[in-house]
Amino acid sequence: MKILFAASEIYPLIKTGGLADVAGALPIALRKKGHDIKLIMPAYQGMLKKVAPIQKTINLGNPFGVGDLLLLETAIPESNTPILLVQCQALYEREGGPYGDQQGQDFHDNHLRFAALSWVIAQLAINKQWLDWQPDILHLNDWQTGFAAAYLKSWSVAHPPIVTTVHNLRYNGSFDIDQFSDTQLSHELLSMHGMEFYGRFSALKAGLVYADAITTVSPTYAKEILTPEYGDGLDGTLRALQDKLVGILNGVDYDQWSPDKDTLIPHSYNIATRAEKYLNKQALLRENHLSEEMNFPVFGIVSRLTEQKGLDLVLEAMPALLEQGARLVVLGSGDKALETGFLALQDAYPSQVAVRIGYFEDYSHRIQAGIDSLLIPSRFEPCGLTQLYALKYGTLPLVRETGGLADTVFEGGDADNGFVFQEASSHAIKEAMLRCMACFYDQPRWEQKQINAMQTDHSWEAVTGQWEALYQRLL
Structure with missing residues (x-):
């Protein structure tokens, strides 16, 4: 044709x-x-x-x-x-x-x-x-x-x-x-x-x-x-x-977004060598001068900072998770109030939160490879691509159940590959993040989710x- x-x-x-x-x-x-x-x-x-x-x-x-x-x-x-x-x-x-x-x-x-x-x-x-x-x-x-x-x-x-x-x-x-x-x-x-x-x-x-x-x-x-x-x-x-x-x-174009082919990340890996993902986590924490304790989960955001993306909910929920040792890496720009909010969170928790305002393609790859879980709490999301990238990198998406997020990320069942919440509220995302942290400490369960995620084929x-x-x- x-x-x-x-x-x-x-x-x-x-x-x-x-x-x-x-x-x-x-x-x-x-x-x-x-x-x-x-x-x-x-x-x-x-x-x-x-x-x-x-x-x-x-x-x-x-x-x-x-x-x-x-x-x-x-x-x-x-x-x-x-x-x-x-x-x-x-x-x-x-x-x-x-x-x-x-x-x-x-x-x-x-x-x-x-x-x-x-x-x-x-x-x-x-x-x-x-x-x-x-x-x-x-x-x-x-x-x-x-x-x-x-x-x-x-x-x-x-x-x-x-x-x-x-x-x-x-x-x-x-x-x-x-x-x-x-x-x-x-x-x-x-x-x-x-x-x-x-x-x-x-x-x-x-x-x-x-x-x-x-x-x-x-x-x-x-x-x-x-x-x-x-x-x-x-x-x-x-x-x-x-x-x-x-x-x-x-x-997804897996020639660009796949950890075994990605030339923009410090350490390549695949489903068989997924344990080496921790080297990318270590490198990301070091790059951002964050605490390098590896036994706490690192959450990430790569997004336009807008109300649509539900990121105001993260700002409300995040302090409780940071108090429990979590880390957060943010890349994005948009709403000035959200930009200011995330920068203030970084000021309050300098060893746990790293924020870059703007968009840098190479850095977004390093984030996908280095974090443990990608936050996408969108109020609506036609498809979403970042969760598809995350799955391939063994980075477990944490999403609100809407649009393409509902079609690609599942919590429980045979396709279990991430964490899902329904209500667009800070309470609902906090509960999902606490479930994510609990799963992170249950390594056999976490690894099975990673395997499910990395096996998913969302190629064009x-x-x-x-x-x-x-x-x-x-x-």
Whole structure:
């Protein structure tokens, strides 16, 4: 199959979250199965230094009055995956991240930036002459590419089947109705059954309503988003569309995230040599000048520091665990109050708590290899990738039972590989952490959990069959 895979961020070119990891790995897994895939994303500032030499440049004109849109044909060097970059200096070559400035404020013209990207995607879906190539399947990801489905709807042309994947429903790409005319979409789409969203217009809703299939990144999240609690205002729309909604769990690239192949950790190990994991624990404690007593568990957090992730619950529960000898290593950034809270905890327990604000890829690998248990107390979690990494490293996840966490981490039973709590409260997470500590001191039980965790296969190869079946069904 020929597949055009559209995303606003793709690892290793640019990454703010799990979308980039998926967009960087699923297409590679599908290419290994023989499918003809092209990626497409914006040419952000500095992007051309990260790709192979440009093979072809196509000028698509100036449809939005902000400068010419250029389509650059190239490849991601590490995997030789074909990628198309949409270049427009006025829209994409800016200081800051893909969606906002250096102060963390969203760009005022994001509706136009991603409408332009989507316009190019939609044109590619129906025009073979540009690349002598036309997709059989158009795969859109999150709100930033959702406008493409709206363009194809408004143009009333035959087009390939559209798959829209929701990585996080909370980010729905809704904008003030006054900005709608900038997109040059038909106002006929602004209905309750179209892309109108509570007096605004939503790119994600367009991607849902005009898709032939909707996927999300875990089976449990696919059920949760049909409810008001998790639906973020789109639950009614999704209930009407649920016959085309399916949850397919994300995979992991084990070439990057596996302790026997990981070049970013001090000591490699595998399921047979898992006892050597303690060398990574020792190195992590030493690196952070923490107490090196090995007979206490080390908890870890690698996360955006936001309310969604439930990390305020950890701040409330943690002192009681620290008093019992536990240690905590934190990597993340986000909510200033949470950043301040974790830094204050570090000040109060300097030999037991280490906090780094920011994100450092190599350090996140050392944490996964060096801690005993990874804390993910999310209030909601579409899939979660860090718990999948943790399992492979024999690091037992401690999670709230929601979304993809509920599909991958289990306490008790044959699949026993971590610790699970239900209620989003500091009391519930503290009880789970105390169970974790008790298990840590019961080494035979802990080791059996580790074996179960490390044996789990969440590789992309294990899930590509589900994607192939979905695409085939649409064709």
